[in-house]
Amino acid sequence: MSTTTSVDPVRVTAPPVTAPPTKSAPVRRRPSLFSKHTNIPGGLGGALWLIIVVIPLYWVLTTSFRSSTTFFSDAPLSLPSEPTLANYVKVFDSGFFGYFTNSVIVTIAAVIIAVFVSLLAAYTIARNTHVVSRTAFSLVLLGLAVPLQAAIIPIFYMLSQMGLYDTLLALIIPSAAFAIPITVVILVNFLRDIPGELFESMRLDGATDWTMLWKLVLPLSRPALITVGIYNALGVWNGFLFPLVLTQSPSVRVLPLALWSFQSELTVDVPGIMAAVVMSMIPILTLYIFGRRQLVAGLTAGFGK
Amino acid sequence: MTTVTTTTGGIRAPRRGSALAARQRSGGPSLWFLLPAALLFGGFAILPLLGAVVLSFTQWSGLGTPQWLGADNWLWFVTDPVTYTTLGITFAVMFGSLLVQGPISMLLGVWIARSGGFRSFAGLIFFVPLLLSSAAVALAYKNLLDPNFGLSTQDGFGWLAHNWLGDKNTVLIMVILVIAWHFVPLHTLLYQGGVRQIPASLYEAASIDGAGKIMQFFTITVPQLKYTIVTSSTLIVVGSLTYFDLIFVMTAGGPGYATRVLPLHMYLTGFRSAEMGKASVIATVLVLIGLVLSLALTRWSGFSKMKSQQEGM
Numbered sequence: 168m169s170t171t172t173s174v175d176p177v178r179v180t181a182p183p184v185t186a187p188p189t190k191s192a193p194v195r196r197r198p199s200l201f202s203k204h205t206n207i208p209g210g211l212g213g214a215l216w217l218i219i220v221v222i223p224l225y226w227v228l229t230t231s232f233r234s235s236t237t238f239f240s241d242a243p244l245s246l247p248s249e250p251t252l253a254n255y256v257k258v259f260d261s262g263f264f265g266y267f268t269n270s271v272i273v274t275i276a277a278v279i280i281a282v283f284v285s286l287l288a289a290y291t292i293a294r295n296t297h298v299v300s301r302t303a304f305s306l307v308l309l310g311l312a313v314p315l316q317a318a319i320i321p322i323f324y325m326l327s328q329m330g331l332y333d334t335l336l337a338l339i340i341p342s343a344a345f346a347i348p349i350t351v352v353i354l355v356n357f358l359r360d361i362p363g364e365l366f367e368s369m370r371l372d373g374a375t376d377w378t379m380l381w382k383l384v385l386p387l388s389r390p391a392l393i394t395v396g397i398y399n400a401l402g403v404w405n406g407f408l409f410p411l412v413l414t415q416s417p418s419v420r421v422l423p424l425a426l427w428s429f430q431s432e433l434t435v436d437v438p439g440i441m442a443a444v445v446m447s448m449i450p451i452l453t454l455y456i457f458g459r460r461q462l463v464a465g466l467t468a469g470f471g472k
Numbered sequence: 473m474t475t476v477t478t479t480t481g482g483i484r485a486p487r488r489g490s491a492l493a494a495r496q497r498s499g500g501p502s503l504w505f506l507l508p509a510a511l512l513f514g515g516f517a518i519l520p521l522l523g524a525v526v527l528s529f530t531q532w533s534g535l536g537t538p539q540w541l542g543a544d545n546w547l548w549f550v551t552d553p554v555t556y557t558t559l560g561i562t563f564a565v566m567f568g569s570l571l572v573q574g575p576i577s578m579l580l581g582v583w584i585a586r587s588g589g590f591r592s593f594a595g596l597i598f599f600v601p602l603l604l605s606s607a608a609v610a611l612a613y614k615n616l617l618d619p620n621f622g623l624s625t626q627d628g629f630g631w632l633a634h635n636w637l638g639d640k641n642t643v644l645i646m647v648i649l650v651i652a653w654h655f656v657p658l659h660t661l662l663y664q665g666g667v668r669q670i671p672a673s674l675y676e677a678a679s680i681d682g683a684g685k686i687m688q689f690f691t692i693t694v695p696q697l698k699y700t701i702v703t704s705s706t707l708i709v710v711g712s713l714t715y716f717d718l719i720f721v722m723t724a725g726g727p728g729y730a731t732r733v734l735p736l737h738m739y740l741t742g743f744r745s746a747e748m749g750k751a752s753v754i755a756t757v758l759v760l761i762g763l764v765l766s767l768a769l770t771r772w773s774g775f776s777k778m779k780s781q782q783e784g785m
Contacts, residue, residue, distance in 0.1 A: 206685075209583040210590065216580055217594050219653065220601060226623060227612045243626040280512070288509035291501050303506050310517060312766035314713040316735055317755035320742050321523030322516060323534070344516035347509055376501040405605035407717035412743060423607040427721055430611055437615045444608045451603045463599070463661060 231255070231441040238438050254442035258429070262417060263446060266425040269335060271450075273421055274403045276339045278396050281346035286392065288347075289354035290384050294366055304355065310348035316408055323412055337413040338421065342406060346399045353398075357391035358384065390461075397454065397462050404451060422447045521759055527752035534748050541749060549753045557729050558737040561644065565733055566712035568648035569655075573708055577656050578701070581663020582693060595664075602657040610721035613650045637723055640730035647723065647731050651715055659704045666700030667693065706769045713762050734758055 222244070230238065231254055232247045241248050292304045322341050323332075331337040361384075369379055385392075410424040420428070429443045455462055528545055532538035549555050584595040601609065616622050617636045624632035636646045670693065678688050694701075716735040719725065725732035725740060732740070734754060742751025 206583065206586075209579075212579060213583050213591065213594050216576070216656075217597055220597055222623070223612055223616055223653070224600060226616055230615075239621060243621075243623050243629075284508035284512055287501075287505040291503060291505040295501060295503060297503055299503050300506060303510065306518070307513075309763075310513065312710065312763060312770070313521065314710060314735070314758050314762045315517055315521075316714050316716060317524060317738070317758040317762075318517055318520035319739075320527060320748050320752050320755060321520035324523070324527070324532075324538075324748075325516075325520065340512070341516045344512045347513040347517070351509065376505065379501065380505075401603065405607075407605065407607050407721075408739075411717075411720075412739075423605040423717070426605070426607045426611055430614075430721070437621065440611055440615065444604075444611055447608055448604055452600070455599070455603055459596075 254438045258443045270421040273338045277342035277403045280343040285350035293358035342403045524752045524755040532748040533746040545749045545753045562734040572652045577659030580660040585664045585667035606718040670696045
């Protein structure tokens with residue numbers, strides 16, 4: 168019986184809590200008011216930007232299917248005259264799968280660590296009014312304002328001293344650390360919208376901090392966790408400075424760095440480089456196709472409020 | 473009801489003492505929950521930032537132990553003419569990005585904020601550049617802009633025939649434009665969100681008063697977006713201090729020093745010239761610039777936030 172009393176409040180109040188992220192839904196209907204008049208200059212401007220966005224993407228994609236000889240004879244924007252997958256085969260043969268795996272490991276590990284420690288911190292900052300927790304939040308906000316890349320030299324020093332230079336862990340740790348400020352801010356904004364009575368009633372029922380975390384905070388903040396997870400994943404996946412400075416061997420190379428070394432190895436083999444570029448985009452584009460809403464929400468969540 | 477503890481918690485932790493009664497009443501967790509994040513962020517962000525200040529007073533090649541040197545690196549920084557070149561370039565990129573990305577993002581954001589088939593489709597595509605890594609964007613443009621085999625060899629694109637990245641007079645503009653191509657989607661999203669929060673009643677009232685579309689844009693949309701403008705500008709300003717990877721891959725700071733922004737200067741000084749002490753001076757300056765600019769902008773944004781809220785009423 169007591170189990171139901173402690174779970175019920177969650178279920179009952181779930182809709183108002185999940186309301187914030189969908190807040191824009193009713194607003195979105197409103198604009199139909201304006202579209203009574205078609206915005207011709209707007210449409211033209213939008214179409215122009217669309218062309219500017221699409222042409223380079225189209226060029227990258229078509230170039231990646233050209234052979235090294237037709238690359239110079241075909242017009243840049245024509246379809247490949249003799250489409251070939253040779254470039255992709257070449258990229259695969261030069262260790263792409265290993266770089267891909269490294270990127271996946273680093274991204275997943277860094278995101279899980281960052282989101283987990285940030286959730287603990289955000290829960291405290293949102294619900295504990297102690298001066299320590301308020302100071303922590305100020306520090307986090309400051310972390311957003313500082314170009315953290317400036318810390319790269321001491322990070323290089325520390326990780327070398329710890330014997331972690333040129334390991335995947337050397338990428339995971341600082342990537343997770345740098346993701347903390349934005350993650351905490353997004354989660355705090357979200358957790359503050361959870362009604363305090365939920366916490367109070369669970370506490371009265373004798374729930375411990377960990378119980379509240381697992382049974383209340385975690386399930387209720389799931390949309391925010393997904394959002395912030397995707398946001399961080401994008402950042403870590405595309406990160407370049409840490410791999411450049413903190414790794415060296417091909418065995419721990421991640422994708423963005425692999426692209427850069429393809430460029431220095433292949434220099435004139437533009438179709439090969441473009442095939443590598445396309446392959447590095449595929450996972451994120453897939454994520455975009457399936458999780459577009461969360462991704463878009465994630466990119467604006469931290470700054471929209 | 474007395475068996476609550478065991479039934480609610482899968483984890484059987486001992487009940488807390490009454491000393492924490494106040495916290496318990498509010499349902500707030502123990503401060504210990506801050507510890508993991510504090511250790512990680514403190515250890516691998518705050519501590520290194522402070523470490524950079526210390527290292528700026530040492531001589532260190534990146535191998536072995538840093539040797540105490542005193543203020544020599546700072547003297548070098550202040551007297552080296554390259555310092556002022558890179559500072560100038562950094563601010564040029566900053567203001568260039570504000571001028572290019574700001575208006576484009578605002579107009580696009582306002583445009584796609586309203587629903588419609590073409591707009592939704594365009595919105596989908598607009599977003600793609602943001603998903604790419606800076607390295608990918610840099611490589612694509614480096615080759616696309618090549619005068620020998622790039623886009624300029626296509627009929628109708630002959631006007632693009634110029635060694636954009638090899639000419640020190642055009643390379644900076646090109647870098648700013650490529651950065652804009654990459655990051656306009658983010659700011660477009662911000663403006664789109666901002667526009668959608670403007671109450672429709674404001675526009676209704678304005679059109680009853682006979683205000684045209686352009687009039688409404690300048691008297692309602694732009695003032696209402698003030699907070700978004702500040703947020704977006706802050707991101708561009710702080711971002712300008714971190715546009716390292718894109719420039720590094722595309723031009724490596726060249727030709728000459730033409731695109732050597734401050735973060736790139738730091739990297740090249742530290743990891744190419746093996747002058748970690750000098751590079752730490754640049755790192756410290758980067759942090760200081762970032763702090764000053766964002767504190768200034770935050771102060772300004774707090775002010776404008778209040779103002780725009782009042783205007784919204």
